[in-house]
Amino acid sequence: MRVLIIGGDGYCGWATALHLSARGHEVAIFDSLIRREWDRQLGVATLTRIRSVDDRLRAWRSVSGNAIRFVCGDATDYDALRLALAETRPDAVVHFGQQRSAPFSMIDRKRAVETLTNNTVGNLNLLWAMHEVCPDAHLVKLGTMGEYGTPNIEIEEGFITIEHKGRSDRLPFPKTPGSFYHLTKVADSDQIYFACRVWGLRATDLNQGVVYGVDTPETALAPALVNRFDYDGIFGTALNRFCVQAALERPLSVYGKGGQTRTFLDIRDTVRCIELALDTPAAAGEFRVFNQFTEIFGVLELAERVHAVASRMGLDAPVRHVQNPRVEKEAHYYSTTNERLLSLGLRPHLLDDDILERLIVTAAVNRRRIDPAQIDADVKWNAPARETIAAAV
Ligand code: NAD
Numbered sequence: 001m002r003v004l005i006i007g008g009d010g011y012c013g014w015a016t017a018l019h020l021s022a023r024g025h026e027v028a029i030f031d032s033l034i035r036r037e038w039d040r041q042l043g044v045a046t047l048t049r050i051r052s053v054d055d056r057l058r059a060w061r062s063v064s065g066n067a068i069r070f071v072c073g074d075a076t077d078y079d080a081l082r083l084a085l086a087e088t089r090p091d092a093v094v095h096f097g098q099q100r101s102a103p104f105s106m107i108d109r110k111r112a113v114e115t116l117t118n119n120t121v122g123n124l125n126l127l128w129a130m131h132e133v134c135p136d137a138h139l140v141k142l143g144t145m146g147e148y149g150t151p152n153i154e155i156e157e158g159f160i161t162i163e164h165k166g167r168s169d170r171l172p173f174p175k176t177p178g179s180f181y182h183l184t185k186v187a188d189s190d191q192i193y194f195a196c197r198v199w200g201l202r203a204t205d206l207n208q209g210v211v212y213g214v215d216t217p218e219t220a221l222a223p224a225l226v227n228r229f230d231y232d233g234i235f236g237t238a239l240n241r242f243c244v245q246a247a248l249e250r251p252l253s254v255y256g257k258g259g260q261t262r263t264f265l266d267i268r269d270t271v272r273c274i275e276l277a278l279d280t281p282a283a284a285g286e287f288r289v290f291n292q293f294t295e296i297f298g299v300l301e302l303a304e305r306v307h308a309v310a311s312r313m314g315l316d317a318p319v320r321h322v323q324n325p326r327v328e329k330e331a332h333y334y335s336t337t338n339e340r341l342l343s344l345g346l347r348p349h350l351l352d353d354d355i356l357e358r359l360i361v362t363a364a365v366n367r368r369r370i371d372p373a374q375i376d377a378d379v380k381w382n383a384p385a386r387e388t389i390a391a392a393v
Pocket residue numbers: 006007008009010011012013030031032033034035036073074075076095096097098099100118122142143144145208209210211212228237
């Protein structure tokens with residue numbers, strides 16, 4: 001298959017590009033490298049020393065013998081995107097290329113607008129470009145479990161059958177997302193569903209949970225292939241952050257009560273899920289939604305597991321409840337399903353103590369690159385708007 005990966009220089013995209021290339025697919029990456037620029041602007045850095053795109057691709061060619069083509073372009077630039085599709089003639093497009101941090105989208109108005117513009121315009125451009133250039137290609141789009149929020153009913157995979165006043169219909173599952181970032185994902189899903197209905201596009205929306213881990217078998221083949229490991233207060237996700245905190249023997253930062261329940265998966269399962277979605281494409285006009293996760297944990301439960309493993313390793317990293325910078329439910333009902341990917345053959349890597357220990361060791365090995373100041377999470381969901389303050393003084 002010819003596969004174009006938008007956002008293929010990022011965490012999930014890089015691992016996926018190598019996974020698919022290793023399996024004989026003809027892979028091309030389209031990425032604006034904006035994520036590396038955002039890191040620079042915010043003064044944060046991945047714990048692992050990721051190499052330039054050129055060095056990464058050279059290393060991959062030398063260990064695998066496979067070439068991955070790289071196109072530097074921005075999905076918000078329609079002409080660049082359309083040209084990339086025309087030149088690569090993909091059978092499938094995997095779309096990871098978005099601003100993916102909830103805290104980033106809540107920094108201030110400017111970052112919220114930047115997130116919305118980047119994600120919504122990029123997604124809309126992609127739909128038009130596919131309609132124009134490769135209407136039969138399969139779109140595999142990364143959505144998020146956070147689109148659904150934390151409703152007091154079981155979360156289905158994308159759709160729910162509702163009976164109302166004696167009538168019944170199968171409708172998109174109601175969404176109550178928790179950040180401006182998550183809201184863009186809801187808009188993407190609506191746009192894609194519309195394009196499937198109106199233009200007959202084939203699409204799979206993968207509502208992914210929080211991803212953890214660094215290595216996949218391919219990224220571990222050479223140091224120059226190493227993937228990112230974000231631990232900072234903006235891009236770092238919960239489990240990765242807890243493991244870095246444990247390696248530093250700092251308290252594990254559980255926001256509020258820690259009863260926030262979320263879905264999780266190992267990066268090795270992310271790449272496999274994409275492969276499964278590609279192997280059995282959606283039909284023309286079909287909009288499929290798969291919930292892409294393997295396990296469900298409460299945040300406090302996760303921190304306690306990291307604490308227990310760290311203690312066995314001789315590290316003193318207590319669990320600490322800190323004031324929650326976000327506005328979210330801290331104790332709630334949560335139930336959902338991931339049947340569709342399991343039925344396609346997903347065999348999950350479940351989180352065990354060995355995986356936690358490896359993550360803590362990875363953090364400890366890279367200890368000299370850890371900047372403790374980056375760990376603090378200072379983006380508050382309900383902070384007074386900065387421009388309002390500026391206008392008042
Ligand atoms: P990332 O920031 O590591 O990678 C995103 C990549 O997309 C970067 O290389 C960036 O430069 C590129 N990009 C961003 N905007 C672009 C644009 N307009 N044009 C071209 N390239 C652009 O993020 P990630 O963690 O790999 O996440 C990938 C996708 O998966 C995102 O859509 C995210 O919402 C989704 N997702 C991630 C997680 C997670 O835990 N990491 C969980 C659920 C869903």
